[in-house]
Amino acid sequence: MPLISVLAKMEMRGISLDTDILKDLSLRAGEELEVLSDEIYRLSGENFNINSPKQLGEILFEKLKLPGGSKTKTGYSTSSNVLEPLKDHYRIVSLVLDYREINKLKTTYLDVLPGLIDTFTGKLHTSFNQMITSTGRLSSSNPNLQNIPVRTEFGKLIRKAFKPSSEENILFATDYSQIELRILAHYSDSERLIKAFQDGRDIHSETARDIFELPSDAVIDSSMRRIAKTVNFGILYGISDFGLSRNLGIDRKEAKKYIESYFFKFPGVKDYIDRVILEARKNGYVTTISGRKRHLNRISDRNMNIRKGEERIAVNAPIQGSAADIIKLAMIQIDREIDDRKLKTGMVLQVHDELIFDIFPGEFDTVCRIVKTHMEKACKLGVPLIVEFKKGIDWYHMESFQVL
DNA sequence: GCGATCAGCAA
């Protein structure tokens, strides 16, 4: 199972980066930061280092006496969780959050990536690490190309700099649709989950109907869907009611209610969780679909925090780890077929449930077929594995399309 | 110069 050579090829191939785009964005970011910091200093009545949580906390919660201060032993927390609820009432908080976002993007991506371009190849070469994560996922470093921004509009602009290796080439991205929830459906054999996937339903809206006890034709508004999505996310990532309450900004009781009504509606999932925890206690480990083990030596620890933590891992590891196994299998097979057919197209990135290719002229249709086939057939589950496709002239301008 | 701490990005 030689994935290593696939990764080596991806690393050596690298990806093209248009530094002019990043320089321009960095300039714009710098100007914006200037404006924001001036206004923050004016409202504070003094200059200080906005990047220092210590100084920022003292300004906000001592000098300006904003509510809700104090948090940790070292001082005030100024995390976005704390600041977010204050931003509609205090302009300075809103400015700080804007400042944080832009500064993060500037210092982590805009100003760093250009310096990492290899002087010989002219490309960006990440390292894909196989021996780091506890779940079997890959990690990426120097630079990490698995966390390039996508959620905010300004952040997403960074993706304009990621381009195919020539003007004639096309960037091609595929991703598994809800692979982890499909794996959960597979393992839990949950009737509702399986049915929803077989019918091609929107799984988060479906979950919303279930946890809010609404009829099957009920219209789901965005806030209900958001909650359901976070609940699904929480189940997969092995989060606790505490974690869920924090993510949703609700109290713990409320979060617990959502989780309980989820389990009431998806008893198969509850059974899966109980089963996998028992298995972990019996064997001291859990396994993924291809047999990778995650050892859980403290699953029966007398310290409840440790025990609960291990139990969350026991639930999550087979799901996240199996997803990692499946995409790795697909990568090996795709690479082999591209090689056999002597195509020039190459895989350039893997982002957990997503693969990015640099497609050469004339190879587009062939590569689409190859990738679709191997990704969808990498593993047979109790539900279909669905892959979604996008293409574009850069990583920003990506348009969905169908492959038949 | 190093490590601890805080913060925030992604799937």
Added chain:
DNA sequence: CATCGTGCTGATCGC
């Protein structure tokens, strides 16, 4: 009684 998914990176701060 307070704690709370991972991995990667950058900035600050104290030693």
